[in-house]
Amino acid sequence: xxxxxxxxxxxxxxxxxxxxxxxxxxxxxxxxxxxxxxxxxxxxxxxxxxxxxxxxxxxxxxxxxxxxxxxxxxxxxxxxxxxxxxxxxxxxxxxxxxxxxxxxxxxxxxxxxxxxxxxxxxxxxxxxxxxxxxxxxxxxxxxxxxxxxxxxxxxxxxxxxxxxxxxxxxxxxxxxxxxxxxxxxxxxxxxxxxxxxxxxxxxxxxxxxxxxxxxxxxxxxxxxxxxxxxxxxxxxxxxxxxxxxxxxxxxxx
Amino acid sequence: xxxxxxxxxxxxxxxxxxxxxxxxxxxxxxxxxxxxxxxxxxxxxxxxxxxxxxxxxxxxxxxxxxxxxxxxxxxxxxxxxxxxxxxxxxxxxxxxxxxxxxxxxxxxxxxxxxxxxxxxxxxxxxxxxxxxxxxxxxxxxxxxxxxxxxxxxxxxxxxxxxxxxxxxxxxxxxxxxxxxxxxxxxxxxxxxxxxxxxxxxxxxxxxxxxxxxxxxxxxxxxxxxxxxxxxxxxxxxxxxxxxxxxxxxxxxxxxxxxxxxxxxxxxxxxxxxxxxxxxxxxxxxxxxxxxxxxxxxxxxxxxxxxxxxxxxxxxxxxxxxxxxxxxxxxxxxxxxxxxxxxxxxxxxxxxxxxxx
Numbered sequence: 300x301x302x303x304x305x306x307x308x309x310x311x312x313x314x315x316x317x318x319x320x321x322x323x324x325x326x327x328x329x330x331x332x333x334x335x336x337x338x339x340x341x342x343x344x345x346x347x348x349x350x351x352x353x354x355x356x357x358x359x360x361x362x363x364x365x366x367x368x369x370x371x372x373x374x375x376x377x378x379x380x381x382x383x384x385x386x387x388x389x390x391x392x393x394x395x396x397x398x399x400x401x402x403x404x405x406x407x408x409x410x411x412x413x414x415x416x417x418x419x420x421x422x423x424x425x426x427x428x429x430x431x432x433x434x435x436x437x438x439x440x441x442x443x444x445x446x447x448x449x450x451x452x453x454x455x456x457x458x459x460x461x462x463x464x465x466x467x468x469x470x471x472x473x474x475x476x477x478x479x480x481x482x483x484x485x486x487x488x489x490x491x492x493x494x495x496x497x498x499x500x501x502x503x504x505x506x507x508x509x510x511x512x513x514x515x516x517x518x519x520x521x522x523x524x525x526x527x528x529x530x531x532x533x534x535x536x537x538x539x540x541x542x543x544x545x546x547x548x549x550x551x552x
Numbered sequence: 553x554x555x556x557x558x559x560x561x562x563x564x565x566x567x568x569x570x571x572x573x574x575x576x577x578x579x580x581x582x583x584x585x586x587x588x589x590x591x592x593x594x595x596x597x598x599x600x601x602x603x604x605x606x607x608x609x610x611x612x613x614x615x616x617x618x619x620x621x622x623x624x625x626x627x628x629x630x631x632x633x634x635x636x637x638x639x640x641x642x643x644x645x646x647x648x649x650x651x652x653x654x655x656x657x658x659x660x661x662x663x664x665x666x667x668x669x670x671x672x673x674x675x676x677x678x679x680x681x682x683x684x685x686x687x688x689x690x691x692x693x694x695x696x697x698x699x700x701x702x703x704x705x706x707x708x709x710x711x712x713x714x715x716x717x718x719x720x721x722x723x724x725x726x727x728x729x730x731x732x733x734x735x736x737x738x739x740x741x742x743x744x745x746x747x748x749x750x751x752x753x754x755x756x757x758x759x760x761x762x763x764x765x766x767x768x769x770x771x772x773x774x775x776x777x778x779x780x781x782x783x784x785x786x787x788x789x790x791x792x793x794x795x796x797x798x799x800x801x802x803x804x805x806x807x808x809x810x811x812x813x814x815x816x817x818x819x820x821x822x823x824x825x826x827x828x829x830x831x832x833x834x835x836x837x838x839x840x841x842x843x844x845x846x847x848x849x850x851x852x853x854x855x856x857x858x859x860x861x862x863x864x865x866x867x868x869x870x871x872x873x874x875x876x877x878x879x880x881x882x883x884x885x886x887x888x889x890x891x892x893x894x895x896x897x898x899x900x901x902x903x904x905x906x907x908x
Binding site (some may be wrong): 409421 | 635688
């Protein structure tokens with residue numbers, strides 16, 4: 300019998316939903332049900348009458364509608380939970396690279412600090428993210444596995460955006476992708492210590508280790524129950540169904 | 553025609569010159585006329601701050617009033633104020649942590665300008681390496697001594713820039729007691745073995761600087777800055793009202809604290825009287841005046857309360873930002889406290905851990 304997987308998140312759920320629903324199901328060992336809310340709706344996720352659902356009415360409506368269910372998540376019927384997006388991204392590592400060098404980077408910068416300075420900044424952001432709010436809430440109501448998936452790296456089409464290119468190019472030039480990975484590893488260590496499983500972006504979707512190949516973001520669609528529309532042209536954050544399908548094929552859930 | 557011989561020389565002394573009207577009858581929250589600025593600072597002036605723990609309040613309040621408080625080593629983007637404080641970001645203009653003595657400030661300036669280099673620059677603890685001159689800014693230390701020195705090199709470049717570019721330097725004298733490397737005279741902000749390093753009586757010695765040494769160190773700093781800079785500098789000196797956590801002088805800590813603060817107040821007064829470009833801001837008096845009856849100290853009789861800090865800074869801002877004014881001072885200060893909870897980083901407190 301297939302396991303029941305509860306998938307929750309924000310707009311990044313769309314790629315996984317599309318990847319599962321477009322064509323034949325990629326796997327037969329489980330069946331996912333997709334829940335989610337747009338923007339910061341998941342920040343109000345709570346337990347109401349034994350069901351997990353956003354407190355915010357608008358978010359709750361979307362949450363139920365997207366799943367095709369009439370109510371919130373009943374934790375006891377699922378064998379595992381998968382949370383995606385919701386701020387689980389190494390933003391501070393990218394944002395601070397040009398200004399801060401550390402013993403693990405290969406570049407010169409105005410300030411030289413310990414790895415801990417950047418690692419703690421990253422953790423602080425993740426720790427306070429919508430992702431961790433939802434993850435810890437689930438931990439309170441279930442002892443089933445909770446998988447947290449890193450948000451995909453930005454699409455390589457980011458080079459069409461000048462400021463993003465200026466942020467990314469020095470990391471590539473200096474070969475400092477391992478530093479980004481190191482910082483993410485430090486987060487994963489803390490997450491595992493809290494009892495969470497962590498899922499990484501599939502290898503074949505990566506460009507230069509810290510970007511996503513354009514073919515996995517091209518044509519990505521908005522997170523909607525019906526009539527999905529494409530994201531704006533220069534969106535580099537959201538991935539398409541091919542990405543979702545690749546994740547389903549690769550992730551060990 | 554002059555005054556008659558019978559007239560007392562105190563006849564023309566204003567009310568603020570008499571204890572009864574100037575102190576005893578004053579509201580301790582608003583002692584009138586205690587601080588009168590010697591010169592004006594404007595929002596265009598580039599302000600740098602340094603000194604002991606209490607100096608952190610000055611920087612914070614000036615920033616809240618939109619003064620141009622320089623920041624050469626800002627925190628990483630996305631780092632909270634609380635985490636930034638842990639790593640020594642945003643406390644002062646550069647990430648040097650507390651500078652408790654005039655000797656340490658002079659030593660830092662000399663190092664930044666390449667005039668002299670302290671010895672014993674890297675301390676160890678549990679296999680990690682720390683900057684002996686600011687051991688608290690990287691609480692976990694570095695993996696190697698070379699990494700510490702690389703970090704220091706970047707820091708010194710920022711300090712040099714600060715010393716060259718600032719228009720106003722606000723320095724708070726904190727202590728006369730310090731620990732020094734015997735052979736070289738290098739002074740340290742913390743006793744070896746407190747945060748990192750280890751104490752060896754053959755290598756380190758306790759020093760309790762007297763008036764002449766403190767004054768001389770600060771005058772040397774002024775001269776160094778004059779020789780390196782090509783524009784005028786206004787300096788505001790203050791004395792931290794925070795008593796010593798502990799003394800190594802063998803005196804009672806109250807006597808030792810009184811000695812320290814007296815020396816520092818004397819030096820600040822002499823600098824004020826001697827130099828037109830040095831002003832003295834009496835934060836020490838505002839907090840410790842008998843009229844306050846100790847109300848500006850927390851129950852530990854050492855930490856200054858928020859009300860005390862706000863009162864002192866209110867007196868400062870009333871002179872330098874009168875338009876911001878009395879009425880606006882409290883709400884603005886309160887809002888700062890909410891966003892930036894007002895905790896100060898004070899390595900000296902760590903000495904309490906050594907009390908048996």
